[in-house]
């Protein structure tokens with residue numbers, strides 16, 4: 050594996066300082082924060098019993114806001130003083146030019162008679178998405194506005210229109226794909242016919258159109274403050290043809306200049322592009338903000354077929370779509386679209402109207418989509434963005450990413466090359482990615498996973514709110530225009546943003562609990578510098594490419610070094626020095642470490658789960674089954690994501706036991722309106738089966754969709770389509786509820802016991818891995834606060850060299866978790882407390898894990914915090930290792946039940 054000079058923390062000061070010219074005032078060089086001796090972290094098992102904390106995710110009693118008047122600190126964990134002189138600088142980081150151009154044409158939207166019912170799980174993707182509702186309205190708007198469509202630039206011989214310029218990243222770029230500007234689209238559709246001619250701006254426009262456009266550009270200028278330039282499409286076309294013929298660096302740079310306005314490639318880009326153009330699959334590991342998108346955008350422009358980009362978040366897809374260069378037609382398919390919109394996108398895809406399609410991994414559950422994609426002979430490239438999501442050993446595993454395996458992509462979809470991209474992957478994660486995608490180790494392009502323009506600092510907190518305000522009001526943070534504060538809990542983001550506003554700092558909170566529209570609004574305010582601070586949970590940031598974010602503050606410890614690197618990666622994307630400070634406190638660390646155990650499952654629960662997934666009836670092969678998410682989650686005391694992980698493993702493990710289908714609403718309540726039920730049953734077979742299989746309550750028929758579908762021998766989606774037709778005819782109305790996982794049984798396992806043992810073992814390894822990540826994060830901070838005096842280059846609160854070293858070691862596989870041995874291994878009161886707890890709740894049935902969760906203050910579906918945080922044992926033992934507590938609970942339960950407990 051290659052490494053890069055970044056890995057040597059000693060030259061961190063070689064970063065050029067932020068310039069004052071075109072941006073808001075810039076802070077002076079490295080912050081002279083100092084950690085006093087008082088701040089040293091001391092981890093020791095608690096002597097007295099801690100008071101019960103709140104719930105696991107959102108503690109019932111949030112931290113009190115300290116409204117103490119602000120004065121310059123004398124007794125704080127860190128001291129702030131002005132720098133004595135400028136930082137040493139060099140030009141080792143290139144200055145980033147302005148870049149992308151907006152698009153203004155779009156493909157047609159054909160009308161369809163009926164939407165294909167097109168269920169897709171939304172999961173995390175939806176929860177963390179912003180601006181999704183916008184794309185929906187825009188799509189509808191586009192339908193009203195005409196059908197003219199440009200032919201595929203490369204696939205067809207039609208020339209490209211001379212496009213109007215757009216501001217660089219940070220603006221709302223690719224209008225067409227988002228249908229943000231209908232006027233412009235209409236206009237440029239006309240222009241598309243003028244092959245190769247240089248288009249003079251404004252020549253063919255009505256006054257109204259001109260005004261509309263100018264308004265758009267005006268707004269964008271304001272947002273991004275970017276330069277505007279034109280692209281001569283005929284020239285680009287020539288350059289593309291030349292690069293297709295001979296993909297030399299010279300030819301590629303020519304396109305780079307023409308399309309992006311950049312003079313040269315950044316480290317790793319040209320290698321990645323050449324690899325893909327040669328039809329080879331590969332993995333690209335480049336730091337945040339290093340320009341990974343360009344590694345697929347440029348090949349997408351050159352290669353003749355379609356490029357599919359798989360992204361974990363809708364918000365990310367929308368951002369990437371906006372950032373596509375003007376000359377590449379993009380589209381997206383996401384769970385937030387209506388079935389009509391999804392069908393339209395598929396139709397455009399079939400007709401060659403889309404060159405780059407962004408999709409969620411869940412889309413690959415949709416048979417309609419898979420068959421459309423496999424019927425397209427020309428998929429040149431599949432890009433897997435945030436590819437670490439494929440691996441269960443990453444910080445952000447997404448079960449649906451498991452589906453993206455070489456077998457599906459190459460064999461079923463007939464894809465030529467696969468490009469996996471990430472900024473944060475350990476060696477174990479990389480191995481998992483390469484093995485899933487069948488990528489040889491020679492095709493790994495890896496640079497250091499950290500940019501060297503971060504000034505990293507850490508401090509121990511005593512009063513976080515007050516310390517935060519002092520930090521923001523002191524140099525260098527006081528002079529940073531745009532900053533992000535990351536918190537763990539949603540309630541913290543709201544509290545802090547209120548607190549900052551009360552102290553004259555314009556801030557907004559951002560988390561997945563607010564609507565997509567609000568999230569989009571906050572992001573827009575931030576991008577246009579109308580607010581200074583976004584206080585966010587992990588939901589904010591992935592894909593955010595605001596170049597002048599000058600600081601990132603971690604109000605709470607991140608859960609892993611990967612998360613930390615991703616989040617600080619939002620800062621300094623313009624290459625200038627940026628400041629990243631992390632507040633540490635023991636209490637938060639112990640609380641977060643407990644949360645790492647919130648998804649674990651015991652063998653007992655896995656076994657119960659498998660018995661429900663596979664009906665005892667051996668003839669169930671081929672049957673469609675469903676598992677209602679909410680009730681099953683409570684029954685098995687398993688989070689919904691964990692159930693999905695198990696189902697996905699049953700589909701994609703060594704043996705394929707089932708085939709996961711799109712999620713459905715499993716319970717249907719139906720009423721008849723025109724024809725009487727018996728008469729309609731004579732004409733429509735579905736109704737005959739429904740009458741047989743339903744329960745009649747006050748004239749309404751309630752039935753289970755999969756049961757009726759099985760009886761009819763159709764899929765759940767086909768049945769729903771039939772019902773939809775009957776509804777259109779006015780025959781029936783119906784309501785669907787109970788969102789459920791849906792699957793077809795392929796093979797019933799013969800030995801459920803050993804299968805559950807196997808799966809539990811795997812889950813336990815995944816859990817251990819999460820805890821190790823948390824511990825590695827803690828260790829880096831602990832080291833910085835307590836032991837880094839000896840580390841060359843660290844001084845005061847400048848912990849850059851040692852934190853940087855820890856991060857790079859971690860990504861290259863060095864175990865950093867030594868200090869966490871300090872987590873409590875025993876307590877004299879533990880067994881006695883568990884005994885009292887069990888006696889006082891003798892009516893409830895517990896597993897050792899359930900008891901340990903209560904003692905650690907972790908809510909679970911069967912033991913919600915609303916009910917269980919009332920016990921005074923709730924969260925009492927967060928400082929004692931979870932496994933020790935679980936073991937003690939097992940012993941106590943054994944005594945009560947009198948037999949061995951799993």
Ligand SMILES: Nc1ncnc2c1ncn2[C@@H]1O[C@H](COP(=O)(O)OP(=O)(O)OP(=O)(O)O)[C@@H](O)[C@H]1O
Pocket residue numbers: 145146148149218311312313314315318335336337338339340341342343472591592593594618622
């Ligand atoms: N060769 C280049 N020269 C100058 N700027 C570039 C170059 N390549 C990309 N950029 C710019 O760098 C910025 C970051 O690019 P991009 O968003 O692709 O980063 P990334 O690696 O995907 O980051 P992240 O992982 O954080 O999402 C963009 O504004 C892009 O225009």
